[in-house]
Amino acid sequence: MWAKLALKLFSREFRRGELTVISAAIALAVLTVLTLSMVTERIAQSIAQKSSAFIAADRVLGSNHVIDTSYIAKAEQQNLKTAQMLYFDTMLFANDEMQFSSVKAASSGYPLKGQLKVKSSLNGETEVASGGPTLGNVWLSESVFYSLNIDIGDVVELGAALFNVEKVIVEEPDAPFNVFSSSRRVLININDVEKTEVIQPGSRVFYRQLYAGDESDINSFYDWLKPQLKENQQWYGVKDRQSPISNSLNRAESFLLLAGLLGIILAAVAIAVSAKRYCERQYDPVAMMKTLGSSRAMIRKIYLTHLLMVCLMAVTVGLLIGYGLQEIATHYLAKSMGTTLPMAGFKPWLVAISTGVICAVMFSIKPLFDLFDIPPLRVLRRNLGDKLAVSRLHLAMSAFTVFLLMWLFSNNIKITLILFASTLTLIGVLFLVSKVIFGGGRKLGLKPGNSWSLAIASIQKRANVNAVQLISFSLAIKLLLFLVVLKNDMIADWQSQLPDDAPNAFLVNITQNELEPINTYLAQKNIQVSEFYPTIRGRVNAVNGELVAREVSLQDNEKKDEEARAGIGRELNLTWLETPPAQNEIVQGQWFNENTLAEASIEESMLERLDVELGDTLTFLIGAQSFDAKITSVRKVNWATLKPNFFIILSPDVLKDFPATYISSVRIEPDQKRDFSQLLRSYPTVTAIDVGNFVKQIQSTIEQVSLAIGFVLTIVVLCGALVLISQVQASLGERMQEIVILRTLGAKSRLIKNATLYEFLLLGGLAGLVAAFFSDIALLIVQQQLFDLAGKLHPHIWIIGPVAGGVFVAGLGYFMIARTLKQNTQGLVRALG
Template sequence: MTEMSETSQLTLPGKPSLLLKWCWRELWHGQLWPVAVALTLIIGCVFALSSLVVRVEKIMVDQGRSMIAADLVFRSPNPIDDAVLEQARTQGLTVSQQTRFGTMAFSEQQMQLVSAKAVESDFPLRGELILKKGEDVQHQVRPGELWLAERLFSLLEVEPGDVVSIGDAELKVSGRIVQEPELSFNPFSQMPAVLIHSDDLDRTGAVQPGSRVQFRAYFVGPDEKLAQLQQGITLEPGQRWISETSQGRTGDLIERARQYLSLTLILVILMATATLVLTCLHYTSTRIETVAMMKSLGAGKAWLWRWLSRQLMMLFGIAAVAGLSLGWGLEFLLRLPLSDALPDPLPGIGVTPFAVSLLVALLVAIPGVGISLLRLVDAPAISVIQQQVDWPVKRRGYVLILVPVVTALFWFGSNTLMWLTLAGLAVLLVVLAIFGLLFVALLRRGKWGAAVRLALSRIGRSPMATGAQLAALTSSLMLLAVIWLLRTDLLADWQQTLPANAPNVFALNISPELQEAYIRELDRNQVVRSDSYPVVRGRLTAINRQDVEAKKASGELSDESLRRELNFTWRKTMPVHNVLLEGEWHSQGGVSVESGIADRLGIGLGDELTFNVNSQPFSATVTSIRQVEWRNMRPNFYFIFTPDVMAELPATWLVSYRIEAEQNALVNQLGRDFPTVTLLDLRIMAERIQGILQQVSLSLSVLAALGVSSGLLLVLTLLRLSLSQRKEELKLYRTLGASRQRISATVWSEYGIMALIAGIMAAAGAEAVVAALVKWGFELPLQWHPALWLVVPLLSLLLVVIIIRSMIRQLLLPLRG
């Protein structure tokens, strides 16, 4: 036996050059090339997706930071400590300061309440400030200059060069503010803006003890330095940090887009990994006889590992080059739909996509390929003459699974959304497999034709294999449905951020005497408007006669709404853009509460709330809870009272309306005709938000398309490999006398049934996963997707038809003659 082994070993290539040539030939003429293709697709898809994610995220972050004029903003009601500014400069951050305050602006003819901003010469650190005087344009404020918002020229009846008093300072008007980066989304806190230089602040005399002044520090620098600065400062009451993710609507939009980008990348990696595992399992099944033959010729495991490792190294090298090239071209194609929305020049991608794509491919290949190859190397030599179906994989092989798992733990960390998704998918795989088997068992009880009975018998013969196949097919369809549904739900929600017909001008401080005349003028010009609302400012002072201030001091309540005056209104009917969640809309003695503040303060139906307006206390009973969409740019309120509670209090009126492009002159006309009314023109802000929405929406649509494509590739791979494994069984059917027509009908019936079951379960699973993600991950309202239950089963059947039609002749070819 020893002599025979030594003699046999001489037939195996021993020299490195011969072994390398054999590995190369085996790579392309064997069955390992599908694994190379799978790795290429993983690297290509992950590179393209991660590159686009990097670019889109940089664009969104840049847009968001442009909206706050810096990378990070520190806001305080008190002068900012010099130690904070010095600490930032020591860390290499660029620092700029701003002081803003409300004051009266006086010209020779008029006066107007304005929001004055005293800025330094380097303001803004992000975004663009456009100041215009005649044909001259500049982008910073210089000492001695005064710049006015467009509307102030008509309200104050001034021109450039005229003198306007800001507090005690008399300054010449330098020109118009065409664009400023900082835009607020709260119409109640908006006043026409004026810009002066910080050197002129003391001349105004506006900053006095007791004055309502806000101090801001702007920082620009590396993210890690910004985080370090934040960690080193303990916030005092009234202080807060402002970043691109905390800036109202755009902050929510950017954060949710980031979540979707990360989730899509993970789902694509999961589907690409499944594709790799399937192709590797197929390779293992086709090379068992080859390995058994080499073992019978004396090849040991060490030699087999050298043989396989050379193939794997060549395979990974080829896949890396091909995958990165494919990913580069694919990323370019993905950007084509976004060419009008992306900035020029594009932000760079750095080395992250290269590293991530190769690392992901390596991590998923270690267990995906390694476990299969361990089983292949352990194949018994007797398989040459007698096929062996099962032999155990040594337990150490499954340790390879820890490699990507530990990496995922390190990568995801405390990302609740990711773990929620992965855990839900794992549970659903088991549940879907069980339901699939139950459904098959139920079908087998019916009376069907011969082909369907044979197909059901084939499906039910091996419950474990059928369950695994159904779970794999269902999960593939489900993942691509999840990617597309999340994209659809996000875009639908973002339409609420700024609808096409959203108001873009607010009129505040309308006196009761002018309210009817102002509304009449809007209607005469056919302006689309909201209802008009009376507005009174006041505070919530007690809940069920328990003092709010005492609860704040004890730490029971700490909501932002308790620290400031709120805007109250009253109506006989509920606003059409609010949704009644609990209770009823009463006409007397009641107050309706917005659901968010009700949850935060523990307010429920029947509670007695006490308020204070101009030192006048009054109480009302909670009669209803409303859901309010704060992003629709309509007048919205925390508390809406019945008219009998507040109608006697002095109030001003508010109305919002939409000005179209052809009505631009109307805004200035209204300003001249009603000089005491405060007009908030939000059209520039609306255009900027719509620009961000367009970029993000297009980007997510492209990313979703790529994710769906990866899912389709997985489904096609799964079906092709499943059909390829049927060849031997079909030969047996033919030997037993089955006709080609009967075999063809059986194949069509088997895979048609499985496709239908998988499609229905995938639709149910996708609804469940999306509902969980929307509810607890993205915090969006739940939506039902009835079209999904039709589209996914039809898509599943269509894919089956495509695969079977392309392979049925090949499967039946050996049976001819």
């Protein structure tokens, strides 16, 4: 019997709209989580796969000593592709000429990701190599040909072995993005290393093992590998390296994660409002059922059945729509990117289902328990049970639920705590502001019979309800403004780092004598060139007179001095400048002045690494010469720019007597390549580093992320609209009563329509103004703390917020009650009954 009654009541309430909004809110929460999770996971995998070309693999194991070959065998057992490499620097000889070069020896599987591009002659066409050099052959970068005055087919001497010059290296996928690294690149077969006899005990050699395959197989292999890794071995992927591409990927993932969290907050607010309103609407039916003899157990079964049916239906619909949306979205994104997006795993499904169930249960359970406690006497005294409408326990449970959902979705406690705490603060401040504004509004002198007067009177009458609506509207608008502005700022920041005329090559190893003629030549050929930076290699040897720990070799059984102070372990590229570089910001201390003597400016991460502070003295060692410099400023460096950056910059007086070479970035247009090649032929000791492909890859990444962000914003806007719908739906019954009373008193339809429109306009405008204020403050904090952007205020959203809020809320609110306004008085009375 109770089941039949439950189904009948469910059908009736669903037609009335209360359960519709709850179901829609739960479904939207589910589809939001599923869609965002699947789209972002597939986009992230696609970007990561493309970006893996920068390390020629999905993961790399690096070491300063020989790596156990059993790792390769184990990886191949787990369906991973593998390759081996080693690097060393040595002299290359040919035609009585010699050149210090960087040698890479690779196995036949190299590269696992990306493309190795070569030419068969210096003036030939670029082609993609199907593999590396065969035994006895060597591939050289173009600058080596000029330095040694050789051509294809000549013989070069590397150690004790002779090699035939076979190809010109045009592009290596894993060429180091370090403008100080040598571009005198030499590629040989790894099986030829032994016959060169170059590697001897004590030689400085770097070993790499490359791995590529499914993420699950890689993670499984790493679980086996991790306990065996030595102290000086490093396992990394593309996002683990400090580079523009890794920074862009991490920042993009943070934004998509943030957008998903905000979407969940909006959907959760809609569910909470709708569930509470639904239970309040059931107070009278429950009281009537109790009067007619229904037991508490029977009522509990009826409404818990309603909850179960709503949950199952909404979760199912949310999953179906969410999957369809992500298929449409990923198809469009894949077409725009010109690629195929990999499939997502099971995690998005599990998180989406969990979100739907948690939302349905946690936001409904307390209002339902209150509903079961409604006394039968409410049929005579309609105010009995109204005190249950506001419950601190319900608020606490709702807050805990939102926190749990955010944590479940993000799996990042730091971001979750920041957003959760800021949202609670916003709600508290908004509630106080709304009380002050609505309370102060009662003193306004307004004429009766005026639409504006009626609108403000309506706002005053529902002060508590409107306070909740203001909070909901402001929260929705604030989050939307927040995401839109953050997206624009983030992409603008990327594009400012990589404008259309960004440098695509670097000139390194320029001597003082070559500086002026090279600069003149570039100017004559209209080749865009940036500032020339002097550089010299040096080591931080001591801090305040205390020696720092030096790098040790475990291969030679050296012991690390645990008592020594933390150091760098390698030489740094030092420079001296009179003014700070444009991409640097002084965050502590002051830059050098005319009277500066022996001072240093240090980058902030290096400050932490050396555990030093302003006023400390660093001792540098260049060759056999030692000198001191006092730290007088700390810089924040934008490492994402394609310009030379330095950890430590010294005052000009310190290094003026040391011989230095210079570095600069240049922009080479396609029609200037011949002129640039002529420059390299004229100055064979100058090294050119081409980063054009790197620029293209970063720009491609930005475009892909921008598409994904646009889709995410669309979902969040839908969540914001649902919050507004749920709020208007919650007050629909009361508005119907007011319309009946006003019509009975003789009010014209035009007066009522205008008053309703003005009421929503005022609420939306006020919500937009408050949202703009808090959005700007939140942006200032989040940009600096989470996205490493230069925080700034956005005056334009102070205008956009109120205007957009007023129009959006007024339009959507008026649309929601337009049907009610069109009904005649008799129909409204019947509907209320």
